[in-house]
Amino acid sequence: MASPGFKITHNVSPEHLSACLCGCWDRHQTLPDVEQLFTGSDSTEIQSIEILAEPSFQWDSLFSAWLLKLQRHCDRQNIQLMLSSLPDDALSLHQLATAVPPAAVTKKSPYLISAIFQKVIKGLYDWLENFVLFLGDIALGIVRVLRFRSDARLGDFFQFLHQAGPAALPIVTLLSFLVGMILAYLGTVQLRQFGAEVYVADLVGVGMVREMGALMTAIIMAGRTGAAYAAQLGTMQVNEEVDALTTLGIKTVDYLVLPRMLALIVAMPLLTLYSDILGMLGGGAVALSMDITFTQYVHQLAGAFSLSDVLTGLFKSLVFAILISFAGCQAGLACGRSSAAVGKATTTAVVTAIVYLVVADAGLNILYFQLGI
């Protein structure tokens, strides 16, 4: 195959250039730079250039790409480009490629410090605004429920209750049992130094009831139910189902958010109680393997915590339930209109929920401590 080449002729006048292409101009060759056409002539003087083709000239789309580059170059330098002697096919493709002028690119570089700073401030502001707006929507929805004017449906509530409650039991069982065991091992190692292994029951009991039961359940539910809420509502947003509800005059908060929220509020404290018990069983399994008898463990456990300890844990789980469903539903309803947005909404729901959980947990612990509960 002949390599691509060209001959330059100034056949009419110094400001007119003729370039005659020969050889094979395709992707198996290296094409000459566009600027090479103009070397050897005073480029400021050239006003027009004509491209001719020898009979040996062959081409494919790499030549077309080269031609487009030449066209753009000539446009910039105000040089008239004449192509009429090229093969018809090449010409018609070139006309197609130049039919639409290039769009002006208006994208800014996102890496400026001030841009990042602005983005953070705007992000925080948007987050706060959306948080307050959604909170207000929910508050209005609750008022409508109390005045019996709500669009919420009881049937939906039971369906969500099943999803958020019984359907979550297996995973809560497994993880709570293991967390109980972890607490017991942790306690045994420390308490053994004082010969006080029997107090491992106290540690497991108080630990599960006041803290770990509620927190572990909440984290499981954030990953399980909160993410599911975001994905469900996000998909409805993508399918324009949310728009359809709105145009039917049904309030999305009442119809979509409140049943989900209520289901989680009912389910979470019950799951937390269940998790507390399973955690104590897990701790017991470890204790029994450490020369503590079953009666000793149960007796010690019974004196370890009071009803108020249980209630503090249940109150936490109530707060967590509100936060998880809040984060899940908000992310779902704020979902964009593409399938990629659903994935993003789900991630946002889980991450936000876990941040809310840990912050709320810390806050509640400080509150309990100050109040002496």
Place this chain on the structure above:
Amino acid sequence: MMEQPDPEAIAETGAAIAVDQLTMKYGSNLIQENLTFQVQKGDVFVIMGGSGCGKSTLLKHMIGLYQPAAGTISYEGKDYFSATDAQQLEMRKRWGVTYQSGALFSAMTLAENVGLPLSQYTRMKSSEIDDLVRYKLALVGLSGYESYYPSEISGGMAKRAGLARAMALDPDVLFFDEPSAGLDPLSAKRLDDLILQLSHSLGVTIVIVTHELESIFAIGSNGVFLDAQTKTQLDTGAPSYMLNHSSQPLVRDFLSRGQGHQPISGEVGQ
């Protein structure tokens, strides 16, 4: 019963694609059976039929995504599904496919999308790839959008960018799934023109799934009509010829948008 065509004979006739006795199934659910037709080089071949008759399924079989339940699909005389993996890859490199909604990779810019097959399968320098990408995007009227992400452009633009990606390797065969669905009349016309121009200038064979009558007549030089009720092809040939001369009333009816050939009860694709 149709006679079994000799594979040698197919190679001699120079058909770009030969579908022979093809049966398509989803599990045990029969979609279409006994499809036999040939796509000649340089054809703009239209797969027609009512909604849900298996047009897109046929296309997905032709691009090797689905395995036929029976029958063969050959490219230039070579059966795709009995070929080795390496041979299949070689054949696939000669095809370009555009999907209904573009199917652009959302994490890449348009330039990266179009450049991916080039950097994967050719040894071109990155500057040459850049030039070629710019040209392919200019061909579909997206000059200047190289650094945009698919989420930042409209649906019609995404479709055209998908076409630019399909054309990246200068394929011999271009497959289109509903190219003009969701486009405004002018964009649809422009896309039709582009398809025609490509088939004329580059000699690309084009296989297209559509039920837009205007496109069918404007660009189709050959075609096959699938029927959802009988679950097989009703007719094959040039759409403009089938309009008046098809032996099947349903085909004439479909192509004339139900004008006078058949009462309304013969609704298509139910």
